[in-house]
Amino acid sequence: MTTPGPTGVLVVDKPGGMTSHDVVSRVRRALGTRKVGHAGTLDPMATGVLVLGVGRATKLLGQLTLTTKAYDARLRLGVATTTDDAEGEPLGGTADTSGLAPGEVTGALTAMVGELDQVPSAVSAVKVDGKRAYARVRDGETVVLPPRRVLVHSLDVAEVAVPEVAFSVRCSSGTYVRAIARDAGEALGVGGHLVALRRTEVGPFTLDDATTLDDVTADALLTMEQTVARCFPVVRLDAAGVTDVRHGRAVARTWPDEGPVAVLDDATGTFLALYAARDDHTARAVTVFAPA
Structure with a gap:
């Protein structure tokens, strides 16, 4: 009998200079499994929280509610670049920033709190006719992306030391902090x-x-049960309901939530599936994780 590989969600503090795929490769080697994926990329220059799924948890990644993100950032005024960050080439010369007052700088940043139409960087991962924008730029194309509606929940300026500014931002998924700096x-x-x-x-x-990455072991994984408890309402079913879930059948809906709920076996506490409302009285399987 084949021993099942590790399963769970791994939260990595990504170091700078690595792509998200580089992190996936390191985790595959550390855990001895090919079945590793990430829940959204993080730029090579960036560090911090990167969520990965291992084993059966890779099926869970696309269902996780990861719509709000938070960042600590540093902006340098006076120079625009081709990528809106330090990895790009300067556009033009260096502008004089000596006349900028701290309040003026803070106002320019905090003016972006709320809903706004943001133009992503040309080297973002946005797809244009099925091809990533950054790949088109790399191939010599000129890419101008249309604005996208994003939400900046909050932006707090921590320090203004012109030409540099430190700030923290909480925003919706799809918001580019590079574009805020630009x-x-x-x-x-x-x-x-x-x-x-x-x-x-x-x-x-x-x-x-x-x-x-140096400390990645199977013990660092959050279990499926720990993960879904953070991300979804939890519903526990009796033995008859568990049998229905294992076969992907609809079940009686006894909970108010219409969106996905995590269904657990009440007897064992084992995570079985994600279910969503089909109508007022029943719910259907979104993804079943337990074997039939």
């Missing part, structure tokens, strides 16, 4: 780019949950 520089008339970015939260996962 747009603040443009609003101030001097240009700007991101020089440091650290992701501190993704949905319910924070740096407190994270392990370094």
